[in-house]
Amino acid sequence: DLRKQARHLENEIDAKLVAFSKLGINTGTRHATTEEVPLLDEEQVFENMASEIETLLAKLFSINERMSELQPNGAAMLHTMQRHKEILKDYKLEFNKIRNNFTARKDREDLLGSVRKEIDNYKSATGLNRREMYLKENQHIHNSDRLINDQISIAMETRDHLMTQRQAFKRIRTRFNDISNRFPAVNSLLQRINLRKRRDSVIxxxxxxxxxxxxLLYAFH
Known part of the structure; x- marks a missing residue:
């Protein structure tokens, strides 16, 4: 009869709720402690079992409704019908509690995994950025050293060139003084030429x- 069907469903639901609770705990713990991919998708198994339990709960609810339509023969039968409803209510509460805990645990683990992944990516990117920064800094220092060496080489070449010119001017001046001392007439002639140039410049x-x-005077008149 309906009471036997109800007790049979209650026993089946009770057994499945125990397995359902263990599966939810083991699935969450395994996901939290290992990164290996299981052979079976445990989340899918969990959802399949949840669907089965929901179906059984719906059947038990239907049987309880059918029993409620019957006229109770006495207080014992009324108590039995009320007890079946309370058991169904407890099963629903337990089922929702297990599923909500599993969902909350899964969301928390997904969040932690996402944060851990972002941290790893940040560390990896930071390491690459630091290496690139060090390489660029090293290249910059190398280029600076090369530029300084080039400037030092140019300065040394310029100094040598100026010293060579200075020595050449000294030799020319010495020769010119020697010529002036040897030939006073030439010296006098050069002086007169210089005086004439100055006079011509003044004129x-x-x-x-x-x-x-x-x-200007013509322009302003």
């Missing part, structure tokens, strides 16, 4: 100044 400057003054 030319005066002429240019007068012309400029006359042009």
């Amino acid at each position: 030319l400057g005066l002429v240019i100044g007068v012309c400029t003054f006359l042009m």
